[in-house]
Amino acid sequence: MNIAVVGTGYVGLVTGTCLAETGNNVTCVDIDLEKVEKLNQGIIPIYEPGLDTLFYRNVAQKRLRFTSSLEEGLKGASIIFLALPTPPGEDGSADLSYVLEAAEDIGKLLKGYTIIIDKSTVPVGTADKVQQRISQFATADFDVVSNPEFLREGVAVDDFMKPDRIVIGTSSETVKKILSELYAPYVRQGNPVIFMDVRSAELTKYAANSFLATKISFMNEIAHMCERLGANVDMVRLGIGADDRIGKRFLFPGIGYGGSCFPKDVKALARSAVECDYEFRILEAVMEVNAFQREYFVSKLLRFYHNGLQGKRIAIWGLAFKPETDDIREAPAIYVIRELLAQGASLAVYDPEAMGNIKALFGDKISYAADQYEAVRQADALAILTEWPVFRAPDFGVLKNSLKESVIFDGRNLYDPEKMAGLGFYYNSVGRALTDGRKN
Ligand SMILES: NC(=O)C1=CN([C@@H]2O[C@H](COP(=O)(O)OP(=O)(O)OC[C@H]3O[C@@H](n4cnc5c(N)ncnc54)[C@H](O)[C@@H]3O)[C@@H](O)[C@H]2O)C=CC1
Numbered sequence: 434m435n436i437a438v439v440g441t442g443y444v445g446l447v448t449g450t451c452l453a454e455t456g457n458n459v460t461c462v463d464i465d466l467e468k469v470e471k472l473n474q475g476i477i478p479i480y481e482p483g484l485d486t487l488f489y490r491n492v493a494q495k496r497l498r499f500t501s502s503l504e505e506g507l508k509g510a511s512i513i514f515l516a517l518p519t520p521p522g523e524d525g526s527a528d529l530s531y532v533l534e535a536a537e538d539i540g541k542l543l544k545g546y547t548i549i550i551d552k553s554t555v556p557v558g559t560a561d562k563v564q565q566r567i568s569q570f571a572t573a574d575f576d577v578v579s580n581p582e583f584l585r586e587g588v589a590v591d592d593f594m595k596p597d598r599i600v601i602g603t604s605s606e607t608v609k610k611i612l613s614e615l616y617a618p619y620v621r622q623g624n625p626v627i628f629m630d631v632r633s634a635e636l637t638k639y640a641a642n643s644f645l646a647t648k649i650s651f652m653n654e655i656a657h658m659c660e661r662l663g664a665n666v667d668m669v670r671l672g673i674g675a676d677d678r679i680g681k682r683f684l685f686p687g688i689g690y691g692g693s694c695f696p697k698d699v700k701a702l703a704r705s706a707v708e709c710d711y712e713f714r715i716l717e718a719v720m721e722v723n724a725f726q727r728e729y730f731v732s733k734l735l736r737f738y739h740n741g742l743q744g745k746r747i748a749i750w751g752l753a754f755k756p757e758t759d760d761i762r763e764a765p766a767i768y769v770i771r772e773l774l775a776q777g778a779s780l781a782v783y784d785p786e787a788m789g790n791i792k793a794l795f796g797d798k799i800s801y802a803a804d805q806y807e808a809v810r811q812a813d814a815l816a817i818l819t820e821w822p823v824f825r826a827p828d829f830g831v832l833k834n835s836l837k838e839s840v841i842f843d844g845r846n847l848y849d850p851e852k853m854a855g856l857g858f859y860y861n862s863v864g865r866a867l868t869d870g871r872k873n
């Protein structure tokens with residue numbers, strides 16, 4: 434099929450590339466001229482594992498193209514995906530201006546019957562708005578469909594190629610037939626394409642992200658209980674996760690969820706509730722707990738250095754909002770860095786992929802280490818903020834010799850507290866016993 438993808442960011446680029454991989458002709462459109470130029474030079478502007486192989490193959494075989502011209506991108510396309518930003522507006526609701534402006538431009542360019550698929554995360558009622566906006570300008574027939582995306586950054590290619598499910602909101606039989614065909618290669622393992630009405634599809638996306646965020650905040654609260662009651666959150670996690678009704682995943686406590694989606698989507702659903710005269714009480718608590726997690730992490734350092742952080746050098750391992758991405762949108766690391774700087778600490782940071790993005794934000798206010806061991810050299814303590822695999826089994830001997838004091842604050846529970854004490858570290862993690870082996 435001939436497909437246009439409008440918006441070539443994390444979702445658009447993965448969507449376009451993966452659709453080309455199964456034989457479709459895909460043109461990705463973006464208004465960011467620099468991004469399009471890079472893509473046309475074969476430079477992938479984001480770090481997403483596994484994307485490069487598919488990208489180069491499909492570009493070479495001329496199934497994947499990039500342009501900044503919407504007109505050129507839409508030429509011959511029978512399906513148009515919208516993968517545009519929907520950032521939070523001032524009141525927390527999703528800002529639909531990118532989607533609606535694109536809809537207007539698309540309306541002016543539509544030639545024959547076209548399916549317009551909304552992949553952006555948008556509130557209930559958006560498909561109707563897109564439909565109306567396009568109708569004001571289009572003469573050709575078209576259908577607007579909600580097809581929310583559930584991919585995770587870091588494993589986006591796998592998630593797209595082998596999705597748990599594909600949700601499609603439409604009432605049109607024609608659309609159902611065409612999209613069943615389009616998605617057939619992706620549901621070979623029997624995972625379902627779930628057709629539903631448009632409004633339910635739009636709400637499904639917010640419900641999924643908000644439920645997962647709720648799971649995380651719930652476990653973060655259990656972690657606080659563990660710290661107070663002398664229990665171990667790892668054990669509690671294993672104990673409850675073995676129950677199929679609860680499930681093993683998304684039960685890891687830490688310094689709170691970040692990223693471009695959970696924070697904005699939970700906020701947007703809470704705002705939608707207000708707009709339909711309902712108070713979504715759980716979501717208010719989810720957001721409150723999430724904000725508290727990063728504050729609590731910083732407060733642990735402040736309690737430890739009760740004479741203040743002035744003159745202290747703190748090493749930070751991990752800046753991205755999660756491993757396997759360079760994305761720092763809403764990363765807890767940004768908050769932690771700001772707070773520690775405000776308290777007078779000097780910082781040496783390291784992340785395998787997100788250094789450039791953090792540098793663009795903090796410039797020369799912090800030091801950027803070439804690797805994880807350079808970051809800890811002559812630092813008073815180490816703070817771990819992202820669970821990159823490379824941090825999981827470091828050389829503890831080198832770590833101990835490099836740090837001025839053997840002190841670790843671990844926001845991601847990478848190591849065993851008893852083992853750390855045995856190695857002579859002060860080790861402060863989340864929801865587990867604080868251990869201190871410095872005097873051993
Ligand atoms: N990042 C993720 O993991 C996921 C994101 N989503 C949703 O997908 C949507 C897109 O998210 P991301 O890809 O992360 O955003 P992004 O910011 O990485 O990409 C959006 C792209 O759209 C481009 N753009 C803006 N206006 C345009 C226009 N008028 N014409 C053409 N291009 C235009 C921007 O230059 C940018 O490259 C959001 O609604 C998000 O909530 C859904 C699932 C996963």
Ligand SMILES: O=C(O)[C@H]1O[C@H](OP(=O)(O)OP(=O)(O)OC[C@H]2O[C@@H](n3ccc(=O)[nH]c3=O)[C@H](O)[C@@H]2O)[C@H](O)[C@@H](O)[C@@H]1O
Pocket residue numbers: 554582583584585586587642645649682683684685686687688689690691692693694695754755
């Ligand atoms: O709408 C979106 O953009 C996407 O949002 C999330 O994907 P993503 O933000 O890429 O990353 P996750 O793996 O979900 O992690 C989000 C945050 O939660 C945190 N997290 C995750 C799991 C956990 O157990 N504990 C925890 O603190 C992570 O550290 C990270 O900061 C969802 O998992 C995707 O299904 C969805 O498509």
